[in-house]
Amino acid sequence: MTVLRPIGHEERLSIVDHLDELRKRLFVCFGALVVAFGFCFWQNGALLNALNRALPSENTAAQHSEIAGQPKQAASEHHAFLKIEQGAQAGLAAVRAGKVPAALGPVFQQIIAGADEAVKALPKSYPQKVKPLVIGLGESFTTTLVVVGYFTLLFALPVILYQLYGFVIPALTPTERRVAVPSMLAAPALFMAGVVFTYLEVLPPAVHFLQGYNSSDFQIIPQASSYYKFEILIMLGIGLAFQVPLLLLALQKAGVITARTLTLNWRYAVVLIAVIAAALPGVDPVTMTLETLPLVLLYLASIVMLKIVDHRTAKRAAAAAAQAADTAELAGEQGVS
Numbered sequence: 001m002t003v004l005r006p007i008g009h010e011e012r013l014s015i016v017d018h019l020d021e022l023r024k025r026l027f028v029c030f031g032a033l034v035v036a037f038g039f040c041f042w043q044n045g046a047l048l049n050a051l052n053r054a055l056p057s058e059n060t061a062a063q064h065s066e067i068a069g070q071p072k073q074a075a076s077e078h079h080a081f082l083k084i085e086q087g088a089q090a091g092l093a094a095v096r097a098g099k100v101p102a103a104l105g106p107v108f109q110q111i112i113a114g115a116d117e118a119v120k121a122l123p124k125s126y127p128q129k130v131k132p133l134v135i136g137l138g139e140s141f142t143t144t145l146v147v148v149g150y151f152t153l154l155f156a157l158p159v160i161l162y163q164l165y166g167f168v169i170p171a172l173t174p175t176e177r178r179v180a181v182p183s184m185l186a187a188p189a190l191f192m193a194g195v196v197f198t199y200l201e202v203l204p205p206a207v208h209f210l211q212g213y214n215s216s217d218f219q220i221i222p223q224a225s226s227y228y229k230f231e232i233l234i235m236l237g238i239g240l241a242f243q244v245p246l247l248l249l250a251l252q253k254a255g256v257i258t259a260r261t262l263t264l265n266w267r268y269a270v271v272l273i274a275v276i277a278a279a280l281p282g283v284d285p286v287t288m289t290l291e292t293l294p295l296v297l298l299y300l301a302s303i304v305m306l307k308i309v310d311h312r313t314a315k316r317a318a319a320a321a322a323q324a325a326d327t328a329e330l331a332g333e334q335g336v337s
């Protein structure tokens with residue numbers, strides 16, 4: 001079996017060799033997908049719970065008032081107050097038997113009365129997580145497969161990108177590689193940063209807003225397929241939007257824009273970012289705001305990054321010009337002598 005190895009830029013491969021290398025890299029990608037799918041399907045419950053994290057809680061009434069029918073938390077509190085009351089009853093009996101001072105009698109009676117009031121005040125319902133609704137036969141299975149498929153692609157993405165880079169990068173010159181390799185490494189890192197940011201900061205307030213809007217007038221039960229699609233599309237959209245710095249850097253390298261261009265046109269950029277945020281799923285004010293703010297911050301960070309790149313480019317150009325002038329002067333002196 002031939003082991004995949006990096007190919008140097010100087011090596012010359014035939015069409016057959018290129019196709020053979022591509023076939024082997026595709027087999028590696030397929031194997032990564034199979035392994036990731038097996039792991040995600042094994043842990044599908046944990047993945048669904050992770051996506052359900054953004055859902056709000058609701059109060060579910062206990063079916064019975066007695067302790068056996070109460071939620072676990074209510075049973076625990078009931079048991080604690082019952083222990084307190086039993087201790088006070090034992091103390092009151094000791095007072096009556098003359099084993100402790102009679103002055104403690106009113107104290108024990110007060111404790112018993114307080115425990116009784118506390119038990120009566122225990123709530124009959126406790127918050128529980130809302131679960132998405134499935135309707136059709138087999139919808140729970142198909143929805144689980146869709147979620148598993150998305151997470152499979154996410155987990156296998158590093159291997160797939162590595163194989164893609166390994167196939168493409170040898171075609172680049174060393175100069176092109178110095179630019180391409182950092183960009184190719186930054187792209188998945190920025191994508192994952194966008195996904196994590198969306199999961200932690202965007203989805204919870206967005207889902208709470210949408211789930212709670214006019215909740216007194218509607219019986220709001222999120223459907224599993226649409227809910228998971230909403231979450232995944234927002235994470236995918238913002239993850240892709242986090243590639244803005246790389247796109248702007250590529251345009252700067254191509255000579256299309258500069259840091260000054262971005263600074264002068266920041267108003268138009270903010271409007272364009274708002275339009276992009278509106279095009280993403282969840283066109284409510286909360287979601288749009290949470291989607292727009294990080295993109296604006298990324299735009300401002302891109303301005304700083306391009307200014308640094310422009311400064312370094314100008315510095316290198318000045319050094320090259322000075323070196324060329326020194327070389328020309330030296331050649332002139334040699335010609336005179």
